[in-house]
Amino acid sequence: MNVALTAGGRISGAYAEAAGTTIKALAPVGDATMLAKAIAAARGAGAERIAVVGGEEVERACRRDVDRVVGESEDGRENLLVYGDMVFNSMGPRNERLAKSTARVAEVTQWIMAHCQRDKLKPNGFGDQIYQAADAGEIDPQHAPMLVRSFLSAGVDTTINGIGNALYSLAHHPDQYAMLHADASLARPAFEEALRWESTVQTFFRTAAGHCEIAGIPVRDSTKVLCMLASANRDPRKWPEPNRFDIQRRPTGHMALGSGIHGCVGQAVARLEGEVVLTALAKRVKRIEVAGPHTRRLNNTLRALETLPLHLIPV
């Protein structure tokens, strides 16, 4: 068994002060660092080769104890995770979870804003194409950095957890994964069913633009309405056997990406990512097994994963 440990996470604030480091993996847990404990646990579980993904400090700390260290990019992209977490916490109650994530974002806001400017964007990438559309007069130039920010805020945490939740679904339904492995063209419908079944974006708010009625219930002007997308995706009036994860289902009309004029503007990109990842897996991995209990990262809007230990058994 080979194990890969990712050690790129950062910590800040009081936690970092108490830990004496801004690198999560090097924070102490009892008598050793988290990283050292993870390596020891992997060895204890019979790992033959261990690879660690991390920066310079992580490499110095564990180089002698592992087989390979893969350098992470130093470009700060982990800031996107902090930002996305706050954005999706903000679409919910003004609770402690939101307050904590807002405090963490203060440090990365400048990085985020800087990376919406044209000079930081890869030529002809999605972000740069927004600026090209502004050049062509298709959008107001003032809106360009904000539209780029939408990619960063709305398009990262969602797809990360969309893919993670798809893996979770497939790992817990080995018969479904077997079907996918036998026919890689099921990748896109499998991702779609995982979107319905897990609904990474659990809820979304709308505001009543006038007095109205929804399903016979009077709703006053300016009322905030919480749309329970995940609940709609398990509605037995719409879905036969709604709690069954079935990659052959073809769940047209699910609410995981919203609908209508304010449906998810990035949905084509999200589906492409899901299709690409699951197709690659279907071809190279003959079985996915649950390697231990998963943990969830709680967020006011998202069904997010903190850890998802899996065995991938290669073809």
Next chain:
Amino acid sequence: MPDITFIHFDGTEQGLEAPEGVSVMQAATGAGVAGIVAECGGSAMCATCHVVVDEAWADKLPPPLANELEMLECTATERQPTSRLSCQIKLTAAMQGLVVRIPERQQ
């Protein structure tokens, strides 16, 4: 209840009685007509419900709005002069006998 005829890519015809007020896409997916994918569920966001409206009918339908026109540039098979997104054609009694062709693929 207008009758619609779907002509599949292989030439076979499939007719159905469709309820008024739903889109051609909804009538198709509701009746399990193959070849209409409708990934975005009818929001004019995916171009996978593409149909080619029979020439006799093309001018009788309300014309496409700007968002549909934009998405018609994204169909998997070449856009034809009478191409439409079937999710944007809302059925009325006046569309009795509508004929549409389903393209070879949607993705």
